[in-house]
Amino acid sequence: MTAITAPAVPLRQRLLRPNALWLAAPGIAFLAVFFLYPVLRLLALSVQDPASGALSVATYARIANTDVYLQVLGITFKIAGNTALFSVLLGYPLAYWLAELKAGLRERMVLLVMVPFWTSYLVKTFAWMVVLGRTGVINSMLTGSGLASEPLPLAYNEFGVMVGMVHAMVPLAVLTMLPVMIGIDRRLIQAAQVLGAAPAQSFWLVYFKLSLPGVTAGGLLVFISSLGFFIVPALLGGRRETMLAQLIITQVQELLNWAFAGALAAMMLVAALVTCWVYDRLFGLSSLSGDTSAQGGGTGRLRLLGLVILRAVAKASAVLSDAARRVIGVRGARRLLPIYCTLALVYLVLPTLLVIPIGFTSSQFLEFPPPGYSLQWFETYFSSPVWLSATLRSFGVAAATAICATLIGGLAALALARSDTRWGGLIFATFLAPLIVPRIIIAVGLFYLFAQIGLVATDLGLVIGHTVLALPFTFVTITAILKNYDWRLDQAAAVLGANRLRTLLLITVPLVKGGLVAAFLFAFITSFDELTIAIFISGGIKTTLPKQMWDDMILQLNPTLAAVSVVVFVIVTVLLLVAERFRRTT
């Protein structure tokens, strides 16, 4: 009863008094101008006649009448769908295994998923190009050992794209499913077994059922992220794996066809929103944040059908696992999961690690294993004015982005934590939206806006764009920290004579410092290896490190790229580990 409740204030005072909610104003204004407006403007462009500005559906008619575009649309959905499916399938056992570990060990093992999650897409894709290429790691091992007479076509086709996409997305699927699985009460499984369920049955009928919100949320996030992907299909795919985002880039960069780019972006956005809407109808968006409290499991017939299917699956797998146990023995069966998870982690981590020795190669080519070691490619990197200026620009932009995003996101998180407004859900969704809307759409929208106000090819433009993308990360990180914060300490400070500002600076900030540092570093990493916005905004000589890598990777693979990848990988990994350390100690 002595819980300290927020004061209810008469309306007159409520309107006049400085409300904590105002702290969210800078962030909302920022997102309105640099996120909502550009995206909506881009969509509006798609239904405008470029010449007269009149309402027109000509661009959509052109898409509908051109086979190529419909094909690309189909390919995009297929690749995104398959990526979501495989990421969840491969990620589920890994997430299950991690959830079962003791908390301390789990925190360390999760880093093996966090590192590939935050590793630059460019570095990961570069690694796969080195591994899967005609003269790549796998092919040279196969032909060298005589297992294959000629190199297998592993890259520049659908297989290469799927390997790269799934590799890029499994961490996201695992990290989405994991909190839900950790939240499942283990005693329920024990209860099911005491009541007579075989292990396989208790898994399917209880554990799997309870983990479904995580599974669907993971699938949704992977699908939406994959819709806007272009790095992997552009570098690991052939012509037949061209995705929507690549088409948009071509339309904007080469043809300057804004209406058409807008229409393509609109289709991608609609696809993303429809997926979200269907998901919300079926499962509720709240389960995205790992909130399983509102689990009803759907209604009536759908729910019953689900249960029937689950029962059948449970029965079948109980029989299967019995058989398996008889063939490989109980101990063998028990080792299956750890063995699988080890392989999965190797798949996630190893390709990137292979790049490291290649960065130190003495050869002029990307060979593996390197014939000898030298620092020549690092010398090339560090003596190249182009690479150096790109690196420095990336550092500067990332630092500025991190400061802006931490400040704006932190204030918004504080606003939400300190006011029990009914707009809370909407504000939360607004700050998460840049994570849901495909980056390519934000990038093209910002490009159009910046072209009008002269921010293209400026560092300021880059910082603004990257801040939009980094805000969800800082906002979520700081919100999570503030959730566990004991606000009575602020009340104590006030009673002892500290005003709001001093309370914030002397009590609140020091106590959530770790979370702030973590948020800062996450924002830094987000900006440091951001490519999509950089492709459009950093023109000419004002290029960033990822943009420079991208340009080189499209033209010609060379060992300098390996050296650069090593540097980027090390920087990001170190920052990530530091960020995780700070986040956990708060």
Added chain:
Amino acid sequence: MTTAAKNGVTAPKLIIEGLSKQYGAVTALEPIYLTVPTGEFLTLLGPSGSGKTTLLQMICGLAEPSSGRILIDGRDQTQTPVHQRDIGLVFQHYALFPHLTVAENIEFPLRMRALSATEIKQRVKNVLTMVQLDHLAARFPRELSGGQQQRVALARSFVYQPSIILMDEPLGALDKKLREHMQIEIKQLHRETGATIIYVTHDQEEALALSDRICLMNLARIEQLGSPHEIYARPATAFAADFIGISNIFRGQVDTSNGEARISTPHGKFRLPTGASLSGTEAAIVIRPEQISLGGDKENTVVGRVIDAVYAGSETRLIVDLDEGETVIVRLPPGHPAPAYGERAALGWNPDAAVLVP
């Protein structure tokens, strides 16, 4: 009786005029009036939801009143922001700043008041001596035991000599033994500093042990205000009688028709205490367990069966089920022979030992 009276200071420290609090349609506190003299130890006692914490929060400014005024030392402080109100508050779970040492925690209010470094040092030293924590000044709160943390919280609220010190169930998190020990320490601090203290608790024994006066609250109202002895000996309502100490309560109708006031209950007609009067006819009489004797009284007697005898060292508590279906508790002095389980017993009391309540 009060410290204030002993010191000869009678100026009111705190005056509360018609203070009330609404949360939407819920009334957390009806308009109340209360005057606290300087140096008094006043306890707000009541069950959960009785409004005592709401009142406390409004006095220190953490909650805003819906109506009414708060005067501290004669000045209206109703609109003063928390940090300028100069009030001390000891939180239920102490609310020590975990990133500051014991000394830094205690310094905090002094720094906020921009005292000189030497003054701060001196005051922290003094207050640490007062709570016997000199040796722990450099520790962090998490390195202290519950009782030590409690002392730091007390030191932090005494060090800047605020006009009033509020304590919100400060001993709630401690075990019984430590709680009793800390009660003595708080009482000592009160005597040494002469501070005006308003203390919230739901533990009636704590309230009886500590207070100059008790403000008994129930259902968002003040039920009774008085010294512990007054409330115990002359409860104003059945709730007050029931909440403070153990009471045997018989409800019934007051009947004054035969010239002599009596109350008729399901257990019989009992004579009322001399001089007792009441406006209505629905009433109850309250008899404390120590006022009841075995063997009955010539006028007021009830009969029942002993269902338990609880030996508690200094006394034996007899629990008797009346034939009409109510339970009476009797307190027997040590050494007094107690009837055995199942035996029938006649219980009686002197009419003047009972209290008539509405």
